[in-house]
Amino acid sequence: MQTLYTAQALATGEGRDGHVTTSDGTLDLDLAVPKEMGGAGGATNPEQLFAAGYAACFHSALRVVARRAKADVADSTVEARVGIGPNGSGGYGLAVTLVVSLPAVEPEAARQLVDQAHQVCPYSNATRGNIDVTLTVEGAR
Template identity: 50%
Template sequence: MSDRNVLYTGKTTTTGGRDGQSRSSDGQLDIKLSPPGSGKAGTNPEQLFGAGWSACFIGAMGLAARASKIVLPADTSVSTEVDLTQGSDGYALQARLNVSLPGLDRDVAQQLIDAAHQTCPYSKATRGNIDVVISLV
């Protein structure tokens, strides 16, 4: 581990894998899991990853906006598509983030997206590891 200052630790336990259950230590998360496309009740790791990344990315855009004295639109949204893929080297992920910043000049919006992609912990974790496309919509 690094010498970085830990701000928060999310603790979860999953049983049963993709056909299981995930719970957080504080009880705030308690969800049923199911394989993607199975039609069974529950969510899957790809959806959870997309939800976490999009929330984090909006937070990073908010920080970039405040640093530039820009007001982030109240209806800012990030729609995330996380693909589970399979190739000759096994399973992998790829992702697309579609960012909506209504009312902002396109150049300003792109600057916020670029800054967020440099600072968002999810973006940092995936950089160079999976294919990622970020689009201003």
């Protein structure tokens, strides 16, 4: 693979109860363990950051495949839901649900676009076989 861009982030402090910054300073956030996991909450966490990145990346991939198919995705949205829990082996695992809304696209065409985007998206390619990813498609009604 020819690398086109490399993102750099530095985590400091206590990991999930710490701080993250990017090398260019555009991201500079405190982290907190969610209340649901026994923490104080009140700040972002790695799962929220992963969800935001996956949603944005998948939406870009969707727009690329839609442009090729000449499909109208002007009002489309992608919501990523990232769950974390014990994996049964002493560690933790993630599960992702992507909820894609394509209000101007008929359901069958919407499903095809989402399936194609899932093949193109770098996050999907990175997680394939490692994380359960469920694709939910909301097309025209």
